[in-house]
Amino acid sequence: MIMxxxxxxxxxxxxxxxxxxxxxxxxxxxxxxxxxxxxWAWLLSLGAGxxxxxxxxxxxxxxxxxxxxxxxxxxxxxxxxVLPNLLIFSVIPRLGSGFTGVLFTLSPVFTLLxxxxxxxxxxxxxxxxxxxxxxxxxxxVASTRGEIGQPASWQWMLAGLCIPVTLAVGNIYRTxxxxxxxxxxxxxxxxxxxxxxxxxxxxxxxxxIGAVQGLAAVPWVALAQVLASxxxxxxxxxxxxxxxxxxxxxxxxxxxxxxxxxxTAILGETYAWTTWAGALVIATGIALSVISExxxxxxxxxxxxxAQTLPATVSGLRRDARD
Numbered sequence: 605m606i607m608x609x610x611x612x613x614x615x616x617x618x619x620x621x622x623x624x625x626x627x628x629x630x631x632x633x634x635x636x637x638x639x640x641x642x643x644w645a646w647l648l649s650l651g652a653g654x655x656x657x658x659x660x661x662x663x664x665x666x667x668x669x670x671x672x673x674x675x676x677x678x679x680x681x682x683x684x685x686v687l688p689n690l691l692i693f694s695v696i697p698r699l700g701s702g703f704t705g706v707l708f709t710l711s712p713v714f715t716l717l718x719x720x721x722x723x724x725x726x727x728x729x730x731x732x733x734x735x736x737x738x739x740x741x742x743x744x745v746a747s748t749r750g751e752i753g754q755p756a757s758w759q760w761m762l763a764g765l766c767i768p769v770t771l772a773v774g775n776i777y778r779t780x781x782x783x784x785x786x787x788x789x790x791x792x793x794x795x796x797x798x799x800x801x802x803x804x805x806x807x808x809x810x811x812x813i814g815a816v817q818g819l820a821a822v823p824w825v826a827l828a829q830v831l832a833s834x835x836x837x838x839x840x841x842x843x844x845x846x847x848x849x850x851x852x853x854x855x856x857x858x859x860x861x862x863x864x865x866x867x868t869a870i871l872g873e874t875y876a877w878t879t880w881a882g883a884l885v886i887a888t889g890i891a892l893s894v895i896s897e898x899x900x901x902x903x904x905x906x907x908x909x910x911a912q913t914l915p916a917t918v919s920g921l922r923r924d925a926r927d
Contacts, residue, residue, distance in 0.1 A: 621858020
């Protein structure tokens with residue numbers, strides 16, 4: 605039997621995607637209870653950043669606060685957390701949650717294109733096949749939702765297309781701007797706390813700070829969300845470090861499959877057989893991606909090579925830019 609260590613890209617992909625998938629049923633419960641989307645996003649970032657920071661401080665470790673790291677925290681928060689969430693919450697009423705989900709799954713495609721453009725760790729043929737298959741499965745799942753057929757203006761369509769673009773930009777930025785010798789956990793803490801600060805500022809400016817009181821209606825759900833997001837981000841940046849942006853972008857496929865099963869088992873949701881067929885296609889795409897990454901790791905010698913070669917890759921890109 606093949607034993608995969610915790611730093612294995614395959615294990616990290618499944619862990620990160622599964623934990624991300626739990627946020628969908630938790631978010632639905634909160635929304636049903638009347639919690640504002642921006643408040644829930646703020647809770648996610650503040651809870652994750654705060655919990656991880658507490659654990660780090662208990663071990664007498666701190667996070668870097670120099671100019672390079674502070675810039676990374678802020679930009680990563682904006683393009684990876686704040687902007688995508690605000691876009692998603694804005695377009696869902698116009699495009700429907702199903703169609704918005706389809707746009708979200710375009711992230712691997714845009715990440716692949718940007719990775720090829722900037723020469724940042726693109727996958728092999730089998731990995732690309734996994735991405736295409738996973739995206740096809742996501743389309744099948746989304747096509748069974750009624751919201752996908754609702755007409756929308758081209759302005760909202762354009763806004764919706766910005767969702768996977770911002771996610772892809774965030775994936776690439778975190779790789780290119782990764783500070784030398786940076787600890788993935790420290791970057792996760794800084795980015796989440798920066799996102800929480802930005803979202804809190806938006807609540808204050810918009811006069812919606814009172815909406816935070818809505819969390820009192822779902823205290824246990826809020827606690828579950830904080831724990832899930834804390835665990836998710838504790839492995840999210842590690843996955844970015846060892847596997848690269850394109851492989852990481854596929855957590856959306858894993859999350860979609862987990863959310864589908866969680867919705868059925870926990871919330872009592874029912875789906876057509878075509879939805880389950882799409883989930884099977886997604887699972888097949890994930891399997892191909894995992895096999896592709898395992899082959900890459902064996903070729904390199906061990907999974908840690910990816911982390912060791914990342915600074916050299918970034919340095920090379922920076923030299924190319926200067927030349």
